[in-house]
Amino acid sequence: MADTRPRGKGERRSAGELESEVLAALWASEGPMTPAQVQADIGGLAYNTVHTILKRLLDKGLVVRDAAGRRGAYRPAKNAAERTAEIMHEALGRGPDPIAALQQFITGLSPQEERALRDLLGGSAGP
Incomplete structure (x- = not known):
């Protein structure tokens, strides 16, 4: 979902934030979206900006272009999960100790997330 909070004069979204917004729009869509459809869904961006973000996402392998029509439509290469x-x-x-990072991650899980993780691991995740 797009960030709809008002922005101060001259306040701009970062490239990463824009990419996240475009991906969120594509994930929420039931099918591929043209740049114009993404622009309408997100709002507040110029068509050229949306097209540039889609091109960057394509170059990163995060979206796939369906070449129907002049501009084509885009869909995510992977689902959100x-x-x-x-x-x-x-x-x-990237970290020096992935086990320690996992331990820290697990301590921050909600009870529901912890149950889901235990279920996914077949109940073998002990304290």
Whole structure:
């Protein structure tokens, strides 16, 4: 969902924030979206800005372009859960002690998230 909070004069969203907003719009869509559709969904961005963000996401392999029509339509290369898991794996790979990072991560889980993790691990996750 797009950030709809009012922005001060001259306040701009970062490239990463814009990419996240575009990906969120694509994930929420039932099918590929043209740059104009993304622009309408997010609001407040010039068409060229949306097109540039989509091109960056394409170059990063985060979206796929369906070449129907002049501009084509875009869809996510991975669903939101797959992308989140990929980011988590990347973060674990960057740190010096991935086990310690996992321990810290687990201590911050809600009871519901902890139950889900235990279920996913087949009940083998002990304290």
